[in-house]
Amino acid sequence: MVGSFANDADNHRLLHELMVHQIELEMQNEELLATKEQTSQALDRCTELFEFAPICYCTVNENSELSSINLLGANTFNMTSEKLMGKRLAAFVEYEFLSTFNYHLNSVFSAKQNTHCELRLNINSKQIWMQANFKLDKNQSKCFIALIDITKQKVAEEEIRLAATVYESLNEAVVVANNEGNIIAVNPSFIKLTGMSSEQIVGQSCNVLRSKFHNNAFYKNMWYSLQKTGRWQGEITNNRQNGERYMGWLTISTIYDADKNVSKRVGLLTDITEKKRATDLIEKQANFDSLTGLPNRRLFNSKLMQELLLSHRKERQFALFSIDLDQFKDINDSLGHHVGDQLLIETALRLQKCIRNVDTVSRLGGDEFTIIMSNLATIESTGILADRILQTLNAPFHLGDNLGYISASVGIAIYPDDGTNIETLIKNADQAMYAAKNDGRNCKRYFTLAMQDKIQKRLSLSHELRSAIENNEFWIAYQPIIDLNSGLIQKAESLLRWEHPELGNVPPMEFIPIAEESGLISNIGDWAFEQVTLQTQLWLQTFPQDFQISINMSPAQFRGERTTHKHWLKHLKKLNLNSKNVAIEITEGLLMDMSNQVMAQLDSFDTAGIEISLDDFGTGYSSLSYLKKFHIDYLKIDLSFVKNLEADSDNMALCEAIIVLAHKLGLKVIAEGIETTKQRDLLIAVGCDYGQGYLFSKPLSAVDFEALVRENLNEP
8 A cells, every 4th residue: 555655656756847847848949939039130130230231341261152142232343242153253354463363362372361352353344343352161161252342532632643643743832721721731833833832822911922013902802702602713923932923824712511611721822924925015016106105096096996885975076186297308308217216206205294194295107296175174275285285296306426407286075076986086186187287287186077178188189080091090009029138129009199190199098999999999999900910921032931020009909899700710711920029018907807708718819829928917916816717828927927027026027037937838928118238137036037128228119129130130
């Protein structure tokens, strides 16, 4: 019995232990299941992290063969991960980086150490910079590589390097200031331009760059523009460290931070010193008389227009004086042009002393001067000025060893009584001046309506021009053009002359403008062309076959009814005359007419083989720009440059520049107005091709010209 209870107790304990053990096993199983779930979840998270990582992850073996790659990596290589498996990563590495890649891959397997490098991949012809990090896996059988795209960083670094290179090598001076106005950087060109070292300038206030050539108002305007727009640009003048003056074009720009506060200001300064000097020289030549330094006709017209507009706006009067010197021609002819030039220079000085600061004295050419007397208080004040002019010009002129005596004829027109536009005022002032000459000279005359009779006489001259061709009153003079190297006459300029039966020789400057205004210039031009070509045909029977005669053409001949000049070309064919024996001489005023009509005619001459000569070159302001647009064969240097030609003078520099320019463009150069052997020799020295002027011969009749050519060519 006792034994039976004992067995029951043992069985009960054993059953209890089994139940406890079962419970423990179940608990352990639940833990294992939980751990397995956690592990699975962790693995899923790792897979997700691997697949969707923001950088490229992959694994390769020692041969760089891919065994895994994440989604970004597959997208980077533009292939699916399945297609990438087994491909060699090295195949995507550019050749120049392949050795680097192999070195680091081998190192990670051999040295068992992590490593990294920069590579450039080529994927579908697109270059991609990568930061490659190599790490060996635990089994040491594969290498885990993380590829980070650093292309943008590399591009930014290259841009920074490029900007630094540009900054250092830029021809323009650069200065950078912080938001407090202190200079923080300058480039080498700034140091070169200013002569200041970086040690002297960096850290200093921008005020150290203030120039004494600009007042406070200038800098206030600059600062106002910078504050309002963040930008300013303009011309500045300053001194270099050595005291030498320079001129620059300064552009200041503002750099703002993210909060739109001023971060830095950058100044870009271009040295325009030489450009300004060249521009000033051209501007001076274009606007000022080279002999006296007074404003020339171009600047006079501009100032007259300004005065007219100002007087109209302020409802006030001004006077225009037309001044012509009496007896000047006698001095010029008897004592020589050099003495005449001295007299003109002294005249200009005396006239300038007569006027107020607000008035303007100009030289229009020859012995013609003008004065614009601004803001008249009374009409009587014009008479006082005119009397002062007459008195000062009556005083003897000391011209070297000679004393010269001249007087002046002064004409006066008042705005608005005598004209409300430039043309009328100039015409009426000239009429008054001619009236003074007719009344005995050395006096002043105001414009009156009676002077309109002069206009009537002009109309009469226009009427008589109509019959001049029929009455054989025109004739052609010829002035030789010399080859400066050989001294031979190779060309000539034909010049129209009018021998009036009652008036005698009428100067071209008087009748040509009338012919242009009346429309007669086309008929006269046709007559001149026929006469010159007929004469050329005769001369070529004995003259060299390349002999050439130039014919002057007025701009009005290009704008008349018969503007094609096809009849000229037919006339040449009729005479069987080579077109190269004829040249057309035009002025640059015609070239400024960009109409299709003018361009077509010049093209037709060029196509026919007729050469074009550009007269009075250098007196206009825009000749250079038109040389590219039109086919020009010859440039004629204006006599105003040659007349005062001296070695190392501005005129010498301009003549040489014109010759070099012409030769570079394949053009020949003819210098007009050569009167001395010195002028000739200076022009020869700078390569001038041809010369024309009284040193060689004045304009001659056909008979006298033929004799001169025969003598020049040593013909009997």
